[in-house]
Amino acid sequence: MAEVKNNKRRSFLQLSTISLGAVGTAAFIWPFLKSMNPAEDTLALGSTEVNIADIEEGQGITVKWRGKPVFIRKRTQQEITEAKTVNLEDLKDPAIDDDRVKKDEWLVLVGICTHLGCVPLGQKITDMKGEYNGWYCPCHGSHYDSSGRIRKGPAPTNLAVPPYKFINDTTIKIG
Template sequence: MADTAATATPETAGATDDGIRRRDFLDIAAVSAAGIGGLAVVYPLVSQMAPSKDVLAASSTEVDVSAIEPGQAIKAVFRKQPLFVRRLTPTEVQEANDVDVSSLRDPQTLEERTKEGHGDMLITMGVCTHLGCVPLGAAEGEVKGEFGGYFCPCHGSHYDTAGRIRKGPAPKNLEVPEYEFTSDTVVRVG
């Protein structure tokens, strides 16, 4: 017995028969505790950046467009913001297509702003691209501006029937959100 104590080195002190030292166990336990503690701190910080349940629930909106007559527009809500859905008349479609796109501040054709096969349905966010006011023109009797589309009463931006900026301080056209027709009468936005 005295012979084994004499041959013990600092590296083998406290080692068991299978070569594991008590210090190795303490090192593993300390690193594991630090990792769990780190996760306990980081998880709430990361999870609080995720969207809330009410935002996820409003991440898409379905709109029934079957009752919208040509020349009529409706307002809906998408992600807590107004959404304009307008069915253009054949005359409005022709007027929008006749505009020289190169003369526009934010050049886009009506075809680029609508879905194929539904060129008469214009879906835009109802938020002016200048400072975020809600333009008029979607409801019956509202001022539609000089170009028959939308008029922002805050600073005087005028949009045409295709939601393109034509006059005023707004830098861009009304935004067209991601959307798809799930049937001939239902549109899913988002």
């Protein structure tokens, strides 16, 4: 090794060999990791259409979308007023109700508590609805209001609003 004169050339070769090897290894690993993502057929199930014609005011239904519960509630006038008039400074994760609904009476939410993933109570008439007349998570006591916003308890953010649109007056497409 003492005889090696052109050290620059040697280190260039070393560096380029190592880089090429690293790129090759990464290219080899990529398909393996990618295969663990949802497959095409799973993605094809990414949207659900729901008929909402039979839902009465004040009633909520739960549908499954991408394996998760989605709450659809037809809110009463009182619930809408409560949701609209709340003082934003009282909210842990401030958001106005108008940004969370497309039509005032229809509230669509992903029914998963943002704390640790339990499904909050409040869909059935007999359920506890928490102190803010929305939902109450039995796992660690998070209270959500009638816009699905976190008001009290350990959850960090509001219940998520999934992407959805009204296909017509009686059908919602989620996803």
